[in-house]
Each structure stands twice: as C-alpha cells, then as structure tokens.
Amino acid sequence: MFRVLVTDNVADEGVAALNREPDITADVRQKLTPEELLAIIGDYDGLIVRSATKVTKEVLERGTRLKVVGRAGVGVDNIDVAEATKRGIIVVNAPGGNTIAATEHTLALMLALARNVPQADAKLKSGVWDKKSFVGVELRNKVLGVLGLGRIGGA
Structure with a gap:
C-alpha cells in the first residue's frame, strides 16, 4: 500500500x-x-x-x-x-494549476479599474457617495485582453 x-x-x-x-x-x-x-x-x-x-x-x-x-x-x-x-x-x-484563475483575476482587476471601483470603494468607506466622479469608462465596442507570451497571457 x-x-x-x-x-x-x-x-x-x-x-x-x-x-x-x-x-x-x-x-x-x-x-x-x-x-x-x-x-x-x-x-x-x-x-x-x-x-x-x-x-x-x-x-x-x-x-x-x-x-x-x-x-x-x-x-x-x-x-x-x-x-x-x-x-x-x-x-x-502543477505549473499550469493557476493559469485560468490568474487570467480571470487580471481581467477582473482591469474591469475594476475601468469603472473606478477601488476609488469609489475608498470614498464610500469614508462616508462619501460621489456617483458622478466614479462612473468610469464603458467597455462597449472596446477590446480588452491579456497580452503575453507565457501561460497566463496565452490563456
């Protein structure tokens, strides 16, 4: 055994x-x-x-x-x-074990940045709701991706 x-x-x-x-x-x-x-x-x-x-x-x-x-x-x-x-x-x-998760995490962070999520979160936690300042950018008709030659960029 x-x-x-x-x-x-x-x-x-x-x-x-x-x-x-x-x-x-x-x-x-x-x-x-x-x-x-x-x-x-x-x-x-x-x-x-x-x-x-x-x-x-x-x-x-x-x-x-x-x-x-x-x-x-x-x-x-x-x-x-x-x-x-x-x-x-x-x-x-397991070198490829986290490839998809890392790629998805990267895309999630890019989306958060496009919509000013970190900044809005910080303001809201300080008691300020300033909706107009944190509208961000719509991604419609834009190309978003991870460019790279490694496992994560190629996923």
Missing part, C-alpha cells in the same frame, strides 16, 4: 482521486506543526503540500519511505529540492 500524506488544503476531488486507486491511501492532516510532521512523515511514501508546509532537509531525512513530494501549485520554494534530489525523491508541481 502506497501511503500519501496531504498536509495542506487540496481540493476534495484530488484526494478522492487518490483514494480511488486500490493501492493508494491518502491521509489528510492539515495544519500540522513542524514537530508533528517530523513525527509522522516516516510512515508515508508520498507527500502533497501547498505553500503552508515547509519540506525541509529534516523532513526529508525523517521521510525514509518518501518517493515523491508533490506541490499542488506552481512554485517549489517551500521544498528543499536539492536535498530531495540527493535522496532520490522526485519533486513535482
């Missing part, structure tokens, strides 16, 4: 997909302290993290059964990749 420890918030669908595999058991243990992680990591063959869990040299040393560390997200700056490589532990991530 291949045991996987999931230490950060990962979509239920992802954990369910792991548990559907007959030879995999996924245990979700969120918000572990570093000491708690060190105490249990030796029982697992795989580790799935997001940003909150720091996969340090000590975690990798204690993870004597670890074969893979998966980062449910883009960066791996919270994982000691050099130490994992030295120990033959594969480190994987």
